[in-house]
Amino acid sequence: MPTGTPSLPLPPRGPLRGREAGFALLLVLWTLAFLALIGTQALMLGRASLNLESTALWKARLQTTADAAITTELYAVATGRTRPTGQWSSSPEATEFQVRTRSQIRRDRINPNIASQPLMAALLMTQGFPSDQAASLAATLLGWRSEGFHVADRASGCVSQGLPFHDLDDLSAVPGMTPLLLEGLEPHLSFAQQELPDLHTGDPSVRQALLKSGISSGADQTDPNSEGAGGVLVSVDAVVFHGAFRMWRHAEAIMLPDERPIPWRLVRLETMTPDSTPSGIADHS
Numbered sequence: 001m002p003t004g005t006p007s008l009p010l011p012p013r014g015p016l017r018g019r020e021a022g023f024a025l026l027l028v029l030w031t032l033a034f035l036a037l038i039g040t041q042a043l044m045l046g047r048a049s050l051n052l053e054s055t056a057l058w059k060a061r062l063q064t065t066a067d068a069a070i071t072t073e074l075y076a077v078a079t080g081r082t083r084p085t086g087q088w089s090s091s092p093e094a095t096e097f098q099v100r101t102r103s104q105i106r107r108d109r110i111n112p113n114i115a116s117q118p119l120m121a122a123l124l125m126t127q128g129f130p131s132d133q134a135a136s137l138a139a140t141l142l143g144w145r146s147e148g149f150h151v152a153d154r155a156s157g158c159v160s161q162g163l164p165f166h167d168l169d170d171l172s173a174v175p176g177m178t179p180l181l182l183e184g185l186e187p188h189l190s191f192a193q194q195e196l197p198d199l200h201t202g203d204p205s206v207r208q209a210l211l212k213s214g215i216s217s218g219a220d221q222t223d224p225n226s227e228g229a230g231g232v233l234v235s236v237d238a239v240v241f242h243g244a245f246r247m248w249r250h251a252e253a254i255m256l257p258d259e260r261p262i263p264w265r266l267v268r269l270e271t272m273t274p275d276s277t278p279s280g281i282a283d284h285s
Helices: 015-078 117-125 131-144 168-172 179-188 204-213
Strands: 098-105 147-150 159-161 232-242 245-255 264-271
Touching: 015 098, 015 232, 015 245, 015 264, 117 131, 117 179, 117 204, 168 179, 179 204
Parallel strands: none
Antiparallel strands: 098 232, 147 159, 232 245, 245 264
């Protein structure tokens, strides 16, 4: 080598180069493992998405079938082919779904839109209200159906709109109505029933309220100005089964025999949950 020529550094040998090669191999393995994890997660998410879509599709098909069964049952009641006795019946048609329906006339509840003050007070007393508080709240409920009604406590600023109650949310706006009270009243109220029940009702609380108020029959309490007056309220339940899937739909309609082309007015249609199963449905599950 000529004198004065700088020498180039030689690459490291031995253990140092071996450690660098081992680290590179470890880095490659980590990268492959990470990519495999991402792929597994993507596959699992894809399967979960497909399962959700499949479940949603089945629910939609079950709901459509249940609503069709409700419409068929209402037409059968309107034309007299079916008597609304409250008994469950199975669909005679052989389909991939198992369908059970029942219909019954609803005359066993109290409509707060047409009930008198004594009757509402008596119903409130069945929920544990003292007589004086029950009378006061019943008076407020009655006044709430009149436009511009002010509650006694003007500081609350509550003024009624004079509109009928359509559901529990409307009732909750009345001062004095608490969530606990609404929960207790819900099984005994109907916002569509056009006449009050009589003492033959199967609801013990309603029967007790009728006795306390001195009202033995609600026929004279029907509101002649109410929409659909004179119509009979019929409830229809349809339960559809397919394998592990089940859909339960509940409808309430006021029957209007002279109306065409649809001889009823639907006032309620909802999907019921398993914990709200009424007596008798479990026998058909």
